[in-house]
Amino acid sequence: xxxxxxGILSYVRRTPAEKGAPPNAHPLAVEPAALAQALASVxxxxxxxxxxxxxxxEADAMSKAMAEAFAAAGPGEDLVVLSxxxxxxxxxxxxxxxxxxxxxxxxxxxxxxxxTRLDFVYAYNLxxxxxxxxxGSRDKAGAxxxxxxxxxxxxxxxxxxxxxxxxxxxxxxxPAVAPAPAPKAAEPVAKAPAAVPASIEERLRGLKRxxxxxxxxxxxxxxxxxxxxxxxxxxxxxxxx
Numbered sequence: 001x002x003x004x005x006x007g008i009l010s011y012v013r014r015t016p017a018e019k020g021a022p023p024n025a026h027p028l029a030v031e032p033a034a035l036a037q038a039l040a041s042v043x044x045x046x047x048x049x050x051x052x053x054x055x056x057x058e059a060d061a062m063s064k065a066m067a068e069a070f071a072a073a074g075p076g077e078d079l080v081v082l083s084x085x086x087x088x089x090x091x092x093x094x095x096x097x098x099x100x101x102x103x104x105x106x107x108x109x110x111x112x113x114x115x116t117r118l119d120f121v122y123a124y125n126l127x128x129x130x131x132x133x134x135x136g137s138r139d140k141a142g143a144x145x146x147x148x149x150x151x152x153x154x155x156x157x158x159x160x161x162x163x164x165x166x167x168x169x170x171x172x173x174x175p176a177v178a179p180a181p182a183p184k185a186a187e188p189v190a191k192a193p194a195a196v197p198a199s200i201e202e203r204l205r206g207l208k209r210x211x212x213x214x215x216x217x218x219x220x221x222x223x224x225x226x227x228x229x230x231x232x233x234x235x236x237x238x239x240x241x
Contacts, residue, residue, distance in 0.1 A: 001072060002014045002015075004065035004066075004068055004069050005065070006061040006062055006064065006065040006083075007058075007061060007083070007084065007085070008084060008206070009082065009084035009095075009097065009121070009124075009130075010061075010062070010082060010083045010084050010085070011065070011081070011082055012062065012065040012066045012069045012079055012080075012081050013069070013079065013080050013081075014069055014072065014073050014077050014078075014079060015077065015078055015079070015080050016076065016077060016078070017076050017077055017078045017103070018078070018137060018138055018139065020139075021078075021138055022105075023075035023076065024073070024075050024076075024077070024078070024103045024104055024105060025075070025104045025105050025106060025107065026070060026073040026074055026075050026077060026103070026104060027070065027071050027072060027073055027074065028070040028071065028073070028104045029070075029071055030067055030070060030104075030163055031067065031164070032060075032063040032064045032066075032067040033063070033164075034063075034163045034164040035059075035062075035063035035066050035067055035109065035163065036056075036059045036060045036062075036063035037164070038109050038148070038161040038162070038163055039053075039054050039059035039062060039063060039111075039161075040052070040054060040055075040056050040059040040060075041148040041149055041150075041151075041161070042054065042111065042146055042147075042148045042151075042159065042161070043146070043147055043148065044113070044116045044144055044145060044146050044147075045145035045146075046116070046117075050147070053098060053113065053116060053146070054083065054098065055085065055087075058083060058085055062081065062083055066079065066081075066102065070104060077103075078101050078102070078103045079101070079102045079103065080099070080100070080101050080102075080133075080135040081098070081099065081100045081101075081102060081135070082097055082098070082099055082133060082135075083097065083098045084096070084097040084098075084121065087117065094119070094121070094122070095121040096117040096118055096119055096121075097115060097117075097118040097120060097121070097133075098113065098115060098116060098117070098118070099113070099114045099115040099118060099133050099134060099135050099136070100112060100113045100114065100135060100136050101114075101135040101136040101137070104163075105160075107163060108152075108160050108161060108162055108163055109160070109161040109162075109163050110154075110158065110159075110160050110161075111146070111158070111159050111160075111161060112135075112136030112137065112138065112142070112155075112157060112158045113136055113142065113144040113146060113157050113158075114133075114134045114135055114136040114137075114142045114144065114157070115133075115134070115142075115144075116144050118133075125224075128203065136157060136158070138158075141155050141156065141157055141158075142157040143157070144156065144157040145157070146158075146159050147159070148161060150162055203228055204225065204228055
């Protein structure tokens with residue numbers, strides 16, 4: 001598994017480490033609570049004030065996905081993060097994304113942030129295309145200015161955060177090989193109804209989640225749903241011909 005979703009347009013993903021990067025301390029066993037505490041402590045310079053980079057609930061949800069990803073990652077892998085949320089109050093509040101690269105060294109969490117408030121959701125709703133996200137780099141400094149209590153600042157956009165009770169993950173156990181079951185007699189297979197193509201089905205589900213989170217209006221939801229169903233019907237007619 002390479003991607004752990006923890007919300008709409010929000011995920012933690014394993015990815016090859018940057019070229020020339022030293023090996024990371026992965027896999028890593030760490031409690032989600034330790035990750036959540038570290039992530040929730042980070043603040044960034046937002047014009048004339050400092051704001052939390054993540055909300056407590058956002059850090060909590062992200063930490064569960066991140067803990068699983070760290071346990072599965074190898075020394076030659078980093079984790080990249082996209083976290084999208086309504087970050088302002090009010091009916092017309094917009095959703096913004098945070099993009100970052102994370103990895104563990106010496107029992108500590110390295111956090112390199114590229115975008116602190118990325119405005120991409122409106123454009124995505126219009127054409128259903130995600131932008132080419134940038135997640136932060138060891139070699140190239142970004143514009144983010146971060147701080148957190150007890151953290152080491154490698155750069156303005158790169159913090160090294162302490163983690164409580166971090167330890168190397170145990171090697172996975174090799175399961176015993178069970179004897180193969182005796183083959184069963186073949187049964188006649190009923191013809192299945194035509195399935196909705198995976199891409200359209202996923203887009204319908206994503207569209208529904210967008211509406212449930214008030215990222216789009218009811219009218220926009222109905223319009224886009226109708227367009228997707230027409231697209232499916234057109235494809236089904238083409239196959240029938």
